Amino acid sequence: MAARVHNKMGKSEMWYVIDAQPGSYLYAGFKQPISEYEFKKRVEDGSITDVLACHEVKRGDVFYLPAGRVHAICSGILLAEIQQSSDLTYRIFDYNRPGLDGRPRQLHVDLASQALDYNVVDEYRTEYQNEENRANLVISSPYFSVRILEVSQPFHRNLLKYDSFIITMCVNGDCKLHVRSTGDEVIIREGNSCLVPASLADYDLIPLTPTIRSNLPNKQRFVLFGQFVFFRTSSRTQIWV
Structure with missing residues (x-):
């Protein structure tokens, strides 16, 4: 859909919940099968949330x-977002909020109705192992891979074989990143990120509790599809994409 209409890639992404107020929730996917016609009618009459899967969240969720899955972040949530390189968004509903110019922002209901994945899945939340002092794989996709590390001691990572830049983000506590080949060091404060070039991806993290590490599967995919990964945090936001 995105390639045919806009000559762009779709946008697959991942959310990692850094913190959430009690009772906070987000939407991801549909909770029951609906048709394209029903989707448009529910957007029109304001009942679209009645058919969306609502998930109460906690830290670490x-x-x-994947591209085409309806989703929205609601209030009281701080999260990290890792996404495929794409600036394409179809806005379905915007809670009647004005844009910076004071007017309602543009919606893309017709385009979204064609791009949406209406299938219902059993579980939208991603389960993963989180062993201490280990790089735990959370997501591996054609566009990015993500690991979480919760460490209590210096942790060595030699990722030169990936021939890709690495982004490290501290989501709890601070850490020092020490590059072995040059001796360079940088302090990464909680909530901040550091992009490590592919040529320097042999480093130590001291200490880290916990960190998300994200990298592309390999440089060849990066060059071929123009992919990259970045992090964005959001708090108390209400958006539809």
Whole structure:
């Protein structure tokens, strides 16, 4: 759909919940099968949330959102977003909020109705292992891979074989990143990220509690599809994409 209409890639992404107020929730996917016609009618009459899967969240929850899956972040949530390189968004509903110019922002209901994946899945939340002092794989997709590390001691990572840049983000506590080949060091404060070039991807993290590490599967995919990964945090947001 995105390639045919806009000559662009779709946008697959992942959410990692850094913190959430009690009772906070988000939407991901449909909770019951609906047709394209019903989707449009529910957007029109404001009942679209009645058919969306609502998930109460807590710290550490992960949701993988392949291109075409309806999703929205609600208030009281701080999260990290890792996504495929794409600036394409179809806005379905915007809670009647004005844009910076004071007017309602543009919606893309017709385009979204064609791009949406209406299938219902059993579980939208991603389960993963989180062993201490280990790089735990959370997501591996054609566009990015993500691991979480919860460590209590210096942790060595030699990722030169991936021939890809690495992004490290501290989501709890601070850490020092020490590059072995040059001796360079950088302090990464909680909530901040550091992009490590492929040529320097042999480093130590001291200490780290916990960190998300994200990298592309290999450089060849990066060059071929123009993919990259970045992190964005959001708090108390209400958006539809």
